[in-house]
Amino acid sequence: EVQLVESGGGLVQPGGSLRISCAASGFTFNGYWMHWVRQAPGKGLVWVSRINGDGSGTNYADSVKGRFTISRDSAKNTLYLQLNSLRAEDTAVYFCAREADYGANDYWGQGTLVTVSS
């Protein structure tokens, strides 16, 4: 059974940093692109970033480029998102998701809440 479990969210001050994680199981982790998608309270889904299977290729939304870094550890079957220079508008539930056929996200984690506030 495919499972994605996020962790590491919490309260952080503006300008601070946080690393969130997504533990994957039930599939060949390094065979799939992986994505991060976020959802601010009461708002819609916003795509954040993606990384290819071996970690050599990444893409970012303009709103996080230069501040966030996506990475993965195949030995630990874990996806990461390093969030730096955090702003209030980064407050959201962050979901990790697996990419399947045609770039669709077929499996999602339950999300981890990141709150940026003083």
Place this chain on the structure above:
Amino acid sequence: DIQMTQSPSSLSASVGDRVTITCRASQSISNYLNWYQEKPGTAPKLLIYAASSLQSGVPPRFSGSGSGTDFTLTISSLQPEDFATYYCQQSYSAPCTFGQGTKLEIK
């Protein structure tokens, strides 16, 4: 970046109704269009990928169509569990943008 525009933003309908949601891309995305259902407090669920392919386990009352820039999601006969928010997403090129969502409410 490719912009995705959904309409309507909200929709009221009754159980048994046929409902259609549209999604327009700012440039051609071939058939790299996906539809998701989201309910509060739960992760999004993939319904349709590649514009018209039904994801495994999704009821056949859901269908998708379109190519290029214009796409539709149709629910043939609304069931109580279908009242949710629906999003389109293009996966043609990064950033893999979502539409703003369509909230489907009970009339």
